[in-house]
Amino acid sequence: MNVPLPSARAHERLVQNLATGIDTPAAVSWAHVTAVAHHCVRHALVPATEPPGSPDAVRRVITELASAHPGLAGFLDPQVVPFWTAPLTPAAWTVLRDFWAGGEVMDDGPHRVDGYRLGDAYQALSADARRSRALCQTPPWIAELLLELSLEPATDEIGPQAVRMIDPACGTGHILLEAFHSARVYRRRGRAYGAHLSSEASIERALQTVHGVDLDAYAVLLARYRLLATSASILKVRIDQLPRAWPVQVACANSLLDREEPLLERCRYHAVVSNPPYIVVADARQRDLIRKAYPRVAAGKFPLALPFCELMFSLAAPGGHVAQLTSNSFMKREFGRKFIEQYLPAFDMRWVIDTSGAYIPGHGTPTVILVHRIRPPQGDTVITVRGVQGEPSIPEDPARGKVWSAIADSVRRRLAEDRLKDALASHSDIA
Ligand SMILES: C[S@@+](CC[C@H](N)C(=O)[O-])C[C@H]1O[C@@H](n2cnc3c(N)ncnc32)[C@H](O)[C@@H]1O
The missing domain is CATH 1.20.1260 (Ferritin)
Known part of the structure; x- marks a missing residue:
């Protein structure tokens, strides 16, 4: 270490x-x-x-x-x-x-x-x-799981050349960097899909896949630097030797209220992945503006997590995959009632993963991972990972904490089973 x-x-x-x-x-x-x-x-x-x-x-x-x-x-x-x-x-x-x-x-x-x-x-x-x-870095091991639940299936469906993902509260880019690496070395069902691509082509493709927006202009600049620094270091060149036309699609804007920012175009992304802010906005005027823009979810003293959820759903293309690590406070408090009873049932909820017992550095608020597809509910199954007990003590390496490891293992086991079922089904179709 x-x-x-x-x-x-x-x-x-x-x-x-x-x-x-x-x-x-x-x-x-x-x-x-x-x-x-x-x-x-x-x-x-x-x-x-x-x-x-x-x-x-x-x-x-x-x-x-x-x-x-x-x-x-x-x-x-x-x-x-x-x-x-x-x-x-x-x-x-x-x-x-x-x-x-x-x-x-x-x-x-x-x-x-x-x-x-x-x-x-x-x-x-x-x-x-x-x-x-509410800047709080999303650890890479969380980002990785969120992407396995969203960007990976989106890429399987859309193809690596066309797939687009966004984090609308990207901070300094921890999720964007994981998405960049995942897009660069994308493999479909064990086959190296981009194996024929040169390193340059796979990096350009990954830069085209990844998009981010944040309110914090310096965090945005840092996220851009990180994407370019990574690209240059993989190619063993300096940043000024990268093609100047290569895109770094990270912008500074208020994602909840800015309707002019091109990266925030609605229905554009096949995967929307974020660890949005959970705070309650202190400024009453800002709160009112957000309440007016998101009347379906922003009730009472709502935390930003709720309008961010609606925003994420609206950025996704029809059928798009949305994965978020968010506060679970909406499950316990009055402001969550409308969200749970009237808003969420219109969408296809795939996973509810209780992460409140996991130790996530910097995240004092109890959290949950929600995964949706932007389409009406399909069938009556939602996969849940339910917490039984919390982390017994602060783990030396949080990525290997007992609770997080149990969560990640069970999610990955289920994903592997589903992939196997799909593969067998398509094999029998062909036969
Ligand atoms: C939990 S952090 C996300 C951290 C990020 N995933 C990372 O690892 O760097 C929440 C982020 O939301 C941003 N944010 C807060 N309000 C916002 C808004 N209205 N529009 C866009 N970003 C916002 C903050 O600046 C902060 O970077």
């Missing part, structure tokens, strides 16, 4: 120390952008070879990064990356330099350069992203 990142408390202290001469957003920005500069120099993703050993050197690396691909131009925008307008004192720079000196944030593991830890570091640094927008 990799050396862990410094603790959440250490990240907070870093921001407090930097924020003595500059404001907190600029302090978060300096702290994170310096980590990005280290990451792209360490992995040779930009022409710069000079290590970011001073504030000016960090700015030079970020300037190169911003011109490496059109999708990264936002790194020059002080509205998104406010470190441009806030000079750092020499003393503050020393604190910052020492914080990243261990190199843990650049350490993506032996097989991948996907900026996974940069995402976690942003969550740890930005109290604003955590508190006002």
